[in-house]
Amino acid sequence: MTTSAVIVTYNRLPMLKEAIAALQNSATPVEHIIVVDNHSNADTQAYLTSLGDTIDYLRLDENIGGAGGFNRGIRYFMTNTDDDFVWLMDDDTMPHADTLTNLLAFAQLAHDFGFLASDVRWTDGHRAKMNNPAPKNRMKKIPEDATQPEELMNATFVSLLMSRKIVAEIGLPISEFFIWGDDIEYTERAARVAPGYFIPAAKVTHKMASNVGSNVMTDSLDRLPRYFYSYRNKVYYGAKRHFVGHVKSNVRILLEALQVMLKPGIDHRGQRLKVLFAGVKAGWHFKPLVEHINNEQKI
Structure with missing residues (x-):
């Protein structure tokens, strides 16, 4: 089973460097690291260009938002690789060495699934509130010490694994979303074809500035x-x-x-x-x- 990792980035070079290094140190290697650059500043462009053929670099002519970036990244995965899976993440997502190993271990067992979502933690080890898992049973809350996979209603693009077969069936994320909700819509679209799962063993660190969810009442x-x-x-x-x-x-x-x-x-x-x-x-x-x-x- 082969995997392409897709990172969408915009002007966060220090974290991008760390995310790429984490992918390069994965215990289960990825075949392609596809970096979609939403027209970042020159320093990001220079760094990514310097990596040569160790990555697949897509620099966009303008910032088309996270939704557009993931659309382009998944499109590239489908048209320029033969890999079995695409692994999606933001540039502040830090995979652990065994994250992909644990995602693929479940993929081998499940065979038919819409998506697999990681257990996303903040820098202090607690769940990242912006990426809390949404179980299909809405009366249930998945505890932080969960060890068993759980079927989900939807998930975010912070370490999400999907198969080539599912992408071919459901299409691409909607670019016009620009930001927010593109991942929810896309994973719900996938879940209408096959169930999606939360994989607690596949942890990543989401290096947000603070561990808060988005809220129109309190945001700046x-x-x-x-x-x-x-x-x-x-x-x-x-x-x-x-x-x-x-x-x-x-x-x-x-x-x-x-x-x-x-x-x-x-x-x-x-x-x-x-x-x-x-x-x-x-x-x-x-x-x-x-x-x-x-x-x-x-x-």
């Missing part, structure tokens, strides 16, 4: 515009769920709006609500293209 004003994409994309992928799931998704958005309006201590309520409602309204009319790829096509 400079980050507020990106919540437009969050809510627009939530409306889109929520509508793809079965009836009960669709209703639950809409109720959660409504409750978040009510919290922004009514919860004490929220600053700049008007700006936060404006972004939220603009995203929801855009989501009603959002009809992005889902691209499928021909294995014979080369780029």
Whole structure:
């Protein structure tokens, strides 16, 4: 079983260097390290160019967001390699030496799966809150000391393994998502074909600046515009769920709006609500293209 690793990067050179080194030190080697550069500054370009043919370097002409980056990376995997699996991660994802070994061990046993997700930890060893596993049984919470694989509803692109067969069937991530939710939509799309699993033995470290989840109520004003994409994309992928799931998704958005309006201590309520409602309204009319790829096509 052969694997391509895809890293999407944008102006985080020190962490990118560490992530590439971690992949190069994997106990189970990867056949290709595909780095998708979302038009980073010259220092990142110079470093990646200096690595020569030890990596496959895709420098994009503009920053098309994480969603566009993963679209391009998976496209490259399908059209320029013959590897069996693609392993997806951000540039602040640090695989452990045995991460891929443990993912592939489960892949050998399971055969038919939509995706395999790592146990994502922050730098202090606790779960990364932005990457908490979402079990298919929504009444259940997966404990931090879990040892058994668990079926998931969805997962993030922070150490996610998918097969060539699944990608050929479901297509590519939606570039138009730009940021946020592209991984949730994509893994839910895969899970409609075959179950996805959380693999607790396959740990990675997510080197976020702080271990907090995203929250429109408390995030800083400079980050507020990106919540437009969050809510627009939530409306889109929520509508793809079965009836009960669709209703639950809409109720959660409504409750978040009510919290922004009514919860004490929220600053700049008007700006936060404006972004939220603009995203929801855009989501009603959002009809992005889902691209499928021909294995014979080369780029």
